[in-house]
Amino acid sequence: MNPTGRGHDWLLHGVLLAVAIAFPFVLPSPFWVNFGVLALFYAFIGQSWNIAGGFAGQLSFGHVVFFGVGCYASTILQLRFGLNPWLGLPASALAGGLMGFVVAFLSFRAGLKGSYFALITLAFAEVMRILTNSVEFTGGGLGLLIPARPAASNFQFAERIGFYFVILALTVLSIAVAVWLKRSRFGAQLAAIRENEDAARALGIDVFREKVKVLILSGALCGMGGAFFAQYFLYIDPMIAFGVDKSVEMLLVSMVGGAGTVYGPLIGAVLLAGIGDAARVLTNVQGLSLVIYGALLVVIIAFLPNGLIDLFQRLFRRRGGSRGGA
């Protein structure tokens, strides 16, 4: 938290942003741009998980519930009510935030924490999966197909690079939120809650209120991830939108990279996308990448509880730099 540390931070943010902007021009092939889109997408939804799970310590196993309502909110508004898909982005943030409020209000009012909170989020996601699977309005099990009409005004780009810059902007937004949480009073209150809820309450922090607030924030970001996903793939169904896979991936990128850190989810996401593509290209063995990731999760919880980012920071400190806020 010293001034020199902040100087390093801005340098780091700037360099990373420059690299991210240059990336699709240096490696313009569809393969690499797609890789970039997916890595940033995981970094974004991973960061949304991290804001609740890392910064506030509210571990969730069913974060996909916020992602899924975002998917369906933007897609349904677009297909059934003719809303421009760009407006689907704020609409999905609203839907995700509202879901965050409902889940948090009910669960925290009942005093659920730790493993119990993690499990109840899973059940909420399951309820939404079953509902969207059973109701005509959401397209049932067949899902919803968004007709392809490539035009930037329509949030559909003929070239993937358009999507790349949209998800880059969202990722920058999420990282800005994380930086803000590192420095703001709200973030400090969340850290206090994460470390010891009773002590935080004794300090006069309204624990319930702050926890609900952070779930709304996290849910809103995650919901926008859903809107982006729907536009990129032009198809959603209950399993894609509310299946357990994405909940696990969000948690994984964040925990592996470093929960409660600004750049942990990005590191985890680049690794997840990298391992995923490498496993697909090199071996074509189904499941290999997640085998590696599952093993990595166990090893990291056991030996490197602060995530891979801890390794980077140790190197950084050894070279004489002060510890950055990253």
Next chain:
Amino acid sequence: MPFPDRGTRLDLTILVSAALNGLLIGGIYTLVASGLTLIYGVLHIINFAHGSMLMLAMFGVYYLLTLLRVDPYLSLLIMTPAMFALGYLLYRFLIGKLAKGKDENILLITLGLSILIENLALMFFKGDTRTISVSYSDTMVELGPHLVSLPKVISFVAAMALCAVLGLVIRHTDVGKSIRAVAKERVGARLVGIDVDRVYAISYGIGLATLGAAACLLMPIFYVSPSTGHVFVLVAFTVVVLGGMGSFLGAVVGGLIVGLTESFGGLFLGESLGQIGISLIFILILLLRPSGLFGARQ
């Protein structure tokens, strides 16, 4: 269409038959959940890998039949001790070493394990859904005016018998007594000379042994694929929180209630929406009475 038009034919026979089916499958849920509740009661850890371990055991039963022609019910004698050994070793060499600190960490480790096992299964067994067929697969027995499938009846009776055996072991044997001692008061148990770590490993082993047994009883009436564990994770947790974490009696009652809920949900709400009952029970119990029906209030 939440209410399919079956109202006119919804007479008593259909209701009783749905209840029978619910109770029969509920017996297996009880067995699966009894392992989960034992692990929680003794080790105070939530074993998120429970579903994927069951899936692994079901593949064991599948290959015992298809490769070695071992009848699934005979596999009980192989799978139960095999899963016990797996659980014992897993705890001794992995979970026990890593399981320190916050309960969230242990939850995450068992999550990591379940991801690992599920995707290893995907690598080696591929993603196909597999079923087995044995000579008695389609045999029906008459229960009064109702026809029920024989393997379901066998599964139910065997599951209940195994739960009773487990209860007796815990209540009357020396191992059971030391398990109960550790569950109640681990420091005191250590002071009177109980090897607490060994009891932990045995408890985890027994927890997985129930899955080995459940897999043998399930295979004749269910299917297996690498993601089958997902189906049972939420079901098992629902049974356990409904009955009360750590309560055996709770697991029995909870298992039967969940089985009935599933069966009646399917009858009244249709196949897709009918599944919602289990998740709703889970949410409502956690919100309204987290100690469950038979658990001690915390």
